[in-house]
Amino acid sequence: MxxxxxxxxxxxxxxxxxxxxxxxxxxxxxxxxxxxxxxxxxxxxxxxxxxxxxxxxxxxxxxxxxxxxxxxxxxxxxxxxxxxxxxxxxxxxxxxxxxxxxxxxxxxxxxxxxxTSTHTPTHEPKPLGTPPPRRHPLLARLALPAAILVGLGIAAGATYAVVAHVQNLLANASVRGTMSDWKARARSDVYDACYEGCTSCDDPNFAYNACAVTARAVAKGVVDCDAGRMWNWAVKDRYPDACLAAVAVILMGNELEGMKNSYRGQLGLIAVTVLGGLLGAVATYKLWRMATMSKPEIEYARAARGWSLFKPKTWGRASAASSEEKGEKSSRSSASLSSGSKRGKGKGKGKNKKVAAVVLGLFSSRGAAYACVGHDAAWSQFFSSPNGAITGVVHGWFSECKDRQDCVRKCRNSCTTSSSGTKTCSDKCTNDCHTVTYTTRTPKSYVDDVLPKVRACGFKTVDALGGSVVTTRVANANIERNLWVRVSVNGLNVTKSTETDASVRCLHDMAG
Known part of the structure; x- marks a missing residue:
């Protein structure tokens, strides 16, 4: 090697x-x-x-x-x-x-x-990244000021037009008819209403309101135009021409004021003009941005705001784990509710009945008493002086009514089954209410209340008048207003043609 x-x-x-x-x-x-x-x-x-x-x-x-x-x-x-x-x-x-x-x-x-890899990666929202280059940076910045100016212009212009129109109507408002027409109306609608009253009207204050208008009239050369003070005057003297003119002016003023109030109601259109200004501002802002920004810029701006309805689905998407946790929590809560409802299904029947009774008692309310007509039959009682010279009648047609609201609680049981198979049942209840009007006093009871006062004036009650015709009302508006009856006689000066009989004056003063 x-x-x-x-x-x-x-x-x-x-x-x-x-x-x-x-x-x-x-x-x-x-x-x-x-x-x-x-x-x-x-x-x-x-x-x-x-x-x-x-x-x-x-x-x-x-x-x-x-x-x-x-x-x-x-x-x-x-x-x-x-x-x-x-x-x-x-x-x-x-x-x-x-x-x-x-x-x-x-x-x-x-x-x-x-x-290092055992740590669970966190789900972070997708970053927006670098903003795209702006196509018209200066014009894009003017979108908001331009929108504000356009909105203010629309609102101000429309408001000015509405106000000018209403002011023109108020300036040119006038009532129709001549002074003669309004004098005739003053005689029939005001003085005759105070003198004659009504026999079947549904307002016990009808004559009282008419007499109040004559009390407000002021005429030159006339001491008093109050019809309540001229009730026993001769017919030719009950309607002074100066008083009719004064009452006509009052009626014309009331008519004109009602007309002007209807015109002023048109000022409510100002709210519509303000809304139009807001819509114009929003439209201007959107159009301005679309004209001065490219599509990438618009998408980036929508994503940056975060609350846009047109936000892309990829931004701000919740993690799957969080949605699963929410689903598990909701299923657990529904399961607990269903189990609780099953456990308490048989225990609360008695309590539910008591609660329903209390609710029905609360909803069954009674209102205040008021005068009404047509619910009971009218009633009349005749009377006469001891010698039979003066005859009269007490007529009643008002009843005392009250309103009661009766409610019936209707319930039905409905059940729903979730995706996990859990069945949940609940009672859905509604209140079926209707108003019931009932009478607590009849016209006869009011007539019976007045008869003692009639007897105190020297009259007696009779079953028939014996051919006498009763046509003259004792013109005191407080009789209808306070006693809810009408008192009429066959004449005011039957004994002496130049003065009112004392017994008739007594009838006039019994209501104050």
Missing amino acids: SDSGISPPSSPAQSPRSSVSVRSRSRSSSPSSERAPSPSRSRSRSRSRSSSRSSRSSITAVPGHDGHDNEHHEGHAVHHDTQHGSGHGTEHHSSGHTTGHHNSTTHNELHASTH
Whole structure:
């Protein structure tokens, strides 16, 4: 054997590549040794094979190792195993030593990489990356100011148009008809309503409201235009022309004010103009951005905002693990709820009935009393003076009504089955409510309440009038307003033509 066939022992820091090159030189320098291997050389090869197998098994046992390193070491071991001529036993010993050292070093590196790879990688949102170049940077920055200006312009212009239109209507508002027409209306709708009242109206304040209008009238040359003070005047004197004109002015003013209020209601369109300005601003902003930005810029801006409805699906996608955890939590919660409902299904029946009774009691409410007509029959009671000269009637048609809201709770049981097979049942209840109007007092009861006061004025109740016609109302609006009846007689000055009878005055004053 020549000296060139013996390779020097490699240092611990020598790389695997250098050891491979040394072995290749050893094979090329000793061709005769390959033909007749010695026993020592065979033992060296067996030790090398066992060391290579151990290194391969150690590499395979480590999970998560990189595929490239695995292939490198396995190839190195196979190359070391299949070589057929190495020179001397010393050469194989040094080569085996180098290979064993390299395998131990590789095993340590794999062990370290295994500890590093055991950490679970976190799911991070996809980065936005570098913004694309802007096509019109200056114009793109003017999108928001331009949108604000356009929105303000639309809102201001439309608001000005609405306000100007309403102001024009208010300035030119006027009532129709001449003064003569309004005087006739003042006589029929105001003075006659105060003097005559009504016999079947549904408002006990009808006559009182009409008399209140005459009390507000102020006329030149007339001491008082209040119809409540002229109730027993002669018919030709009950309607002073100056008082009719004054009441006509009041009626015209009320009509004009109602017309102006309807015009002022159109100012509510200002809210629509503001909304139009906002929509115009948004549209301007969108169109401006589309005109001054390229498609990559728009997509990048949408992704940067994060709340866009058109956000790509790849940005901000939740991890599959989190969705699975949410699904498990929801299934567990539904299972617990269903089990709880099954456990308490038979226990709460009595409580549910009590709760339903309480709810029905709360929903069955009673309102305040008010005057109503048409629910009970009208009632009339005649009366007469002792000598029969003055006759009259007390007529009642108002009833006392109240409203009650009756509610019936209707429930139905519905069940749903989840994907996991869990069945959940619940009661869905609704309240069916309707208003019921009922009377607490009838017209006859109000007539009976007034009869003692009629008797106190010197009259007696009779079943019939004996041919007498009762047409004149005792014109005190407080009788209808407070007593809910109407009192009428056959005349105001029956005994003396120049003055009102004392018994009739007594009837007038019984309601204050």
